[in-house]
Amino acid sequence: MTKSTGSGGSGSRQLKVRVKTANRRKSGSTRWLQRQLNDPYVAKARELGYKSRAAFKLLELNEKYRLLKPGMRIVDLGCAPGGWLQVAAAATKSTDKTPRIVGIDYLETSPVPGCIILQKDFTDDDAPALLIEALEGYKADLVLSDMAAPTTGHKPTDHLRIVALVEMAADFATDVLAPGGTFVAKVFQGGTEHELLAMLKRQFTSTFHAKPPASRKDSAETYLVAKGFRN
Numbered sequence: 249m250t251k252s253t254g255s256g257g258s259g260s261r262q263l264k265v266r267v268k269t270a271n272r273r274k275s276g277s278t279r280w281l282q283r284q285l286n287d288p289y290v291a292k293a294r295e296l297g298y299k300s301r302a303a304f305k306l307l308e309l310n311e312k313y314r315l316l317k318p319g320m321r322i323v324d325l326g327c328a329p330g331g332w333l334q335v336a337a338a339a340t341k342s343t344d345k346t347p348r349i350v351g352i353d354y355l356e357t358s359p360v361p362g363c364i365i366l367q368k369d370f371t372d373d374d375a376p377a378l379l380i381e382a383l384e385g386y387k388a389d390l391v392l393s394d395m396a397a398p399t400t401g402h403k404p405t406d407h408l409r410i411v412a413l414v415e416m417a418a419d420f421a422t423d424v425l426a427p428g429g430t431f432v433a434k435v436f437q438g439g440t441e442h443e444l445l446a447m448l449k450r451q452f453t454s455t456f457h458a459k460p461p462a463s464r465k466d467s468a469e470t471y472l473v474a475k476g477f478r479n
């Protein structure tokens with residue numbers, strides 16, 4: 249690894265880090281490491297104690313769409329490593345005594361105060377029932393999904409898997425949301441099917457597509473925000 253200087257601007261001087269592999273060619277993991285080391289959101293997440301840079305995407309979406317309020321009940325689909333859980337728990341003032349946030353991921357998520365975390369695949373048949381059980385009979389005010397299906401490299405397959413996952417999240421949201429509730433999901437350009445959008449437009453009073461500044465420009469991800477669940 250070599251360091252070369254670069255100016256961070258506005259008084260904050262930042263060093264741009266270059267990572268070289270032995271044969272001078274950059275592998276995918278080297279590129280990933282270089283991007284992480286130079287990403288201001290990664291540095292800010294570390295400084296503020298967030299478990300992921302993704303935390304800023306929810307903070308930015310919240311600033312624009314006013315999603316989070318104290319006392320809300322929230323389900324977070326694909327919650328690991330836990331940045332959105334941290335943001336949601338702080339904004340809703342959820343505590344371990346009365347947790348109002350439920351998260352699920354098939355990867356392990358280290359504990360986040362005020363959150364119930366299930367380690368499970370959301371597509372498992374029993375996952376929706378377990379999430380509903382964790383809500384203790386209450387409806388949710390907000391369902392978040394930052395899930396992304398792992399890619400296979402086969403484009404038509406990847407597309408179908410992405411669409412299927414968002415559809416499952418949307419179906420779940422319409423089962424558990426309280427009237428007036430909100431659904432936020434990561435989708436990929438070309439990944440929001442007309443049928444799904446049409447269904448959401450019928451079930452919610454307003455729908456938006458948003459790309460928060462923290463979402464990398466070279467990523468096809470964008471977020472769908474559906475507000476005002478009609479029940």
Ligand SMILES: C[S@@+](CC[C@H](N)C(=O)[O-])C[C@H]1O[C@@H](n2cnc3c(N)ncnc32)[C@H](O)[C@@H]1O
Pocket residue numbers: 299300302303325326327328329330331332333352353354355368369370371394395396397398
């Ligand atoms: C971009 S990460 C989420 C980051 C998270 N919002 C945060 O702030 O830390 C996407 C997550 O979705 C999870 N995921 C993808 N498919 C899933 C599934 N079928 N069931 C549960 N989790 C899933 C992945 O394991 C991954 O941890």
